[in-house]
Amino acid sequence: MAKFQLKINGKTQTVDVDPNTPILWVLRDHLNLVGTKYGCGIAACGACTIHLNGVAVRSCSLPVSSIGTGSITTIEGLSQNADHVLQKAWEEHDVPQCGYCQAGQIMSAAALLKRKPKPSDKDIEDAMNGNLCRCGTYLRIKEAIKTASKNL
Amino acid sequence: MSSSIPSYNRRKFLKATGIAGGGLLLNFSWLAGQALTPQELAAMPAEWFELNSFVKIAANGAVTLYSANPEFGSNVKTSMPMILADELNVDWQKVTVEQADFFPKRFNRQFTGGSQGIRQGWKPLRTAGATARQMLHEAAAQNWSVPVAEISSANGMLHHKNSGKSASFGEMASLAATLPVPKNVQLKKESEFSIIGKSKKNVDLKNIITGKPLFGIDHKVPGMLYAMIVHPPAFGMRLKSVDAASVKLMPGIKDVFPIKIMNEEYLRNFFDTATFIEMVAIVGNSTWEVMQAKKNLNATWEVAPDTTFKMAGFQGNSTTQTIPGGLESTEGHRKVFEEMRKKPGNILRKDGNPEEAFSKASKIIERTYTAPFLAHNTMEPVNCFAHVTKDKALIYGPTQAPEFIVGTIADRLGMPKENIQINLARMGGGFGLRAYSHHMVEAAVISQKVGAPIKMLYTREDDMTYGIYRPTYTATYRAALDQQNNLLALHVKAGGIPESPLHQNRFPAGAIDNYLAEGWEKSSNITIGAFRAPRSNFIASAEQSFLDELAEAMGKDPIAFRLELLNRAMTNPVGKNNDYDAKRYASVLELVREKSNWNSPSDAGNHKGVSAYFCHNSYVAEVVETSLKNNKLVVEKVVAAVDCGIVVNPDAAINMAEGGIVDGVGNALFGELSFNEGIPDKKNFDQYKMIRQKEAPRKIEVHFVNNGKEPTGLGEPLFPPVFAALANSLYKATGKRFYEQPFLPQLKANEIAV
Known part of the structure; x- marks a missing residue:
């Protein structure tokens, strides 16, 4: 066990965990931030996507010891009042079915728009291809990202 | 009023x-x-x-x-x-x-x-x-x-x-x-x-997009421990012994013990499907610590003999079910298919005199279709919270069917049903899988043993390898034609491991004078369960692919040919018990013909394929349009015509329809689980290819028949027709028929990238 000071959603939090613990489980089990989801544990489905210094990363494969002073954003910290341009677009297009993968989808999309505010269809496909949606809401996800991009 | x-x-x-x-x-x-x-x-x-x-x-x-x-x-x-x-x-x-x-x-x-x-x-x-x-x-x-x-x-x-x-x-x-x-x-x-009839947003939308705790996996109470199971590595194996000491002293580990979720004499119900009755449970302070112990656990497994159990029938009777012992492989399943194709099946329906019609035929077309086992792969893996005290149990988790598991939990815990409270979590997908809620028993047994509230979680690998799959199927269709290419008779023989996919009274039964349907099934220790439109999801693909090939052999347009058959079923049906409404069936084909501009040439380089199916009380026709630019397959467009009566929440209905279509394209192209000596060949999403953003259709249009009839469902009916509509489109694009699911290997063999 070791103590880590983590900057999460603008707040510094201390946890005492095995240094190899993926940040996903630190968020979920130790900090009650359960919006970030477990899907595969091998960075193959995107359900656990968070931002590390504004870049989309798969939290299931990132040990807490590797975070250092990096700044983490989770779905809970994406906006104050569910008013991130992507969250609004997700509402407009009523994207989710079961909803389980959607936090990861939104976090991947948010990192894309930060990097590329006017993404092409191909940019969207490339950026979102790592996020599985078993319900098959891919077309709505793509449309919602385009709407968000327009509203930026 | x-x-x-x-x-x-x-x-x-x-x-x-x-x-x-x-x-x-x-x-x-x-x-x-x-x-x-x-x-x-x-x-x-x-x-x-x-x-x-x-x-x-x-x-x-x-x-x-x-x-x-x-x-x-x-x-x-x-x-x-x-x-x-x-x-x-x-x-x-x-x-x-x-x-x-x-x-x-x-x-x-x-x-x-x-x-x-x-x-x-x-x-x-x-x-x-x-x-x-x-x-x-x-x-x-x-x-x-x-x-x-x-x-x-x-x-x-x-x-x-x-x-x-x-x-x-x-x-x-x-x-x-x-x-x-x-x-x-x-x-x-x-x-x-x-x-x-007016679109309303998902009532949980805001909670979903802000990451609120909605799912069983998100649940937590003070004092809760984390649990995982270790199940046998192969179908046909069982737990022999476990060395709890091998991991008990690892950090954060509280307890390690074997669990048994059903007693031998327990009278199971239809939804009590559970692959492994005995497993090992590991309980600890955090998910990660339990995962580490799971990796290091020393347990030995052995090949199980044939086993039997009693199952309650729907009419109050009970039957004895036998699960064969042994380690099964996909190669062995293929051999079973070949053997069973040669043997007569059980005659499920016979109209006219098909044998005589075939003996008189001037041409016989025979085609065989197959499809593999499929895993549901819900995004939220199996999990369940349970807090069992001396005389009460509180269960919270994902289930499609609490009523079918409450008695099982009660029996196993030794409590009256009234003392079992099951609360329903939003589920991260279901697709039929969660009609089988053995995980609730597992969680309850673990909580009872450790005397604390616990949350049990399957890893993705546990989830993908524990069974309750879509069965593997095959179907052989034969058509007898006369010299003028008139259809004289149709024969289907279909079976599966461990169930037959046939719905013998569905179209095209009722539209053909001489018709024979035979089914067979072969038992297996690989457990199966409902998977989005059970049985229909395969038989629709075989039937609708065959009708396409038959129409071509008869020199007919595929939609016109189906409408001809439906007209016969409407005006002068053959036989009894035809369980579809030919008029409603025809109406979705007519609508899809119009909306897909079927009779106009496709955009340059695009190829259209059609399919239609009736299941779960709803009628669906679909036209899939593909292109092969630079030898890369793109599903350009899917147009669906749907008759589900009154549409309650139109935008959500379209969402559901889109999902069914995307799921169909994905499973038709990629879905496959094979076995070697009882071991599934795929354990996680790096191996099990699921459809992703890049492979999704570029465009989906959904059109509803507006007929004011009482509403029927949409979760399943959009799924079965996709497979054949895609195969029929691929035939136009490549000149090759696609008989074996998934289609990816054949596409690759033809140097087509997906």
Whole structure:
């Protein structure tokens, strides 16, 4: 066990965990931030996507010891009042079915728009291809990202 | 108002009770089982009046509707309350929907599956809403001393035109709750609907996009421990021994022990499917620590012999089921297919004299289709929370069918059913898998053993390898043609491991004079279960691919040929028990022909394929359009025509339809689980290819037949036709027929990238 000071959603939090613990489980089990989801544990489905210094990363494969002073954003910290341009677009297009993968989808999309505010269809496909949606809401996800991009 | 009086037996679920105080709220899983925040508590009205099991109205006019069915993404939690709210005449904006707990005394059918939620909920929900509305009308009439017939209501307000009086539902709720439940209530006409047919957003939308705890996997209570299971590495194996000491001293580990989820003598029900009755449980302080112990556990496994168990039949009888021992492989399954194709099957339906017709044929077309086992791969892996104390059990987790597991839990824990409370979590996907809730028993047994609340989680690898798959199937279709290429007879022989995919009374039965359907099945220790449109999801692909090839051999347009057959079934049906409405079937084909511009040339480089199927009470026709630019397959467009009667929540219905189509394209191209000596060849998403953003169709159009018929379901019917529509389109694009699912290997062999 070791103590880590983590900057999460603008707040510094201390946890005492095995240094190899993926940040996903630190968020979920130790900090009650359960919006970030477990899907595969091998960075193959995107359900656990968070931002590390504004870049989309798969939290299931990132040990807490590797975070250092990096700044983490989770779905809970994406906006104050569910008013991130992507969250609004997700509402407009009523994207989710079961909803389980959607936090990861939104976090991947948010990192894309930060990097590329006017993404092409191909940019969207490339950026979102790592996020599985078993319900098959891919077309709505793509449309919602385009709407968000327009509203930026 | 129409004067129709529903025949539905309301006594079962309608009981008016006035309940004072917010204490009642504690019984309900507000926001999916999470405790109320102080803000939420403050916003709660002091008094609620429950008009029946589904409707609660507060003195301040707030309306709560209970959604009885478990939600796995098909929108029942929004669409079903919409039906009720419409009859109630309430403002949808003021409605809060709460997931009801499993409560069989109050709710008739808390089951999500078979695309039946909307269809079977239609009358009861309308009746519940209309009954509550009527009681509010009567309360207002009593209060204002006017005839009840003069009361009207809209948007949660009651009005009396002559006196100009009006009041909110909340003002009359306490009086209404004391009134007798009316015997007869009037339901609205379709033209009077104000909520049904108007798109409403998913009631959980905001919670989903902000990452609120909604799912079983998100649940946590003070003192809760984390649990995982270790199951045998192969189908056909069982636990021999476990060396608990091998991991018991690892950090954070509390306990390691074998669990048994059912006793040998337990009379199982149809949904008690569980692959491994004995497993090892590891319990600890955190998910990660338990995962580490799981990797290091020393357990030995052995090949299991044949085993038997007793299963209750639907008519109260019971049968003995045998699970064969041994380690099965896909190669062996292929050999079974070959052997069974040579043997006669069980004759399931025979019209005319097919043998004679085949003997007279001048041409016989015979084609064989196959499909592999499929894993459901819900995004949320199997998990469950359980807190078992001396005489009570609280279970919270994903299940499509709590009623089919409550007895199993009770039996295993040695408690009466009444002491088992199952609360329903929003599910991260279901697709049929969660009709089998063995995980609830596992969690309960673990909690009972450690004497603490626990949350059990399967890793993705556990989830993908423990079974309850879509079966592997094969079907051989034969057609007899005369010299003029007229169809003389059709013969289908289909089977699977371990069940046959045939629906022998479905189209094209009823449209062909000489028809023979044979089925067979071969048992297996690889467990199977419902998977989005069970059986239909394969037989539709085989049948609709064959009809396409047959139409070509007969020199006919594929849609015109199907319509010809349907016309025969409509005007002069062959045989009895044809279980489809040929007219509705034809109407979706006609609609898809129009909307896909079937009779006009495709855009340059695009190729159209068609398919149509009827299942789960709904009719669907689809046209898939593919292109192969630079030898890269792109599904350019899918046009679907759907007859599911009245569409309750149109945008959500389109979403569901899109999902079914994407799922179909994905499984047709990629879906496959093979076995070697009982071991599944794929364990996680790096190996099991699922459809992703890049492979999804570029465009999907969904068109509904507007016929005012009572609504039927949508979760499943869009899925089965996709496979053949895609195969038929690929034939146009490549000149090759696709007989074996998934299609990816054949595409690769033809140097086509996906």
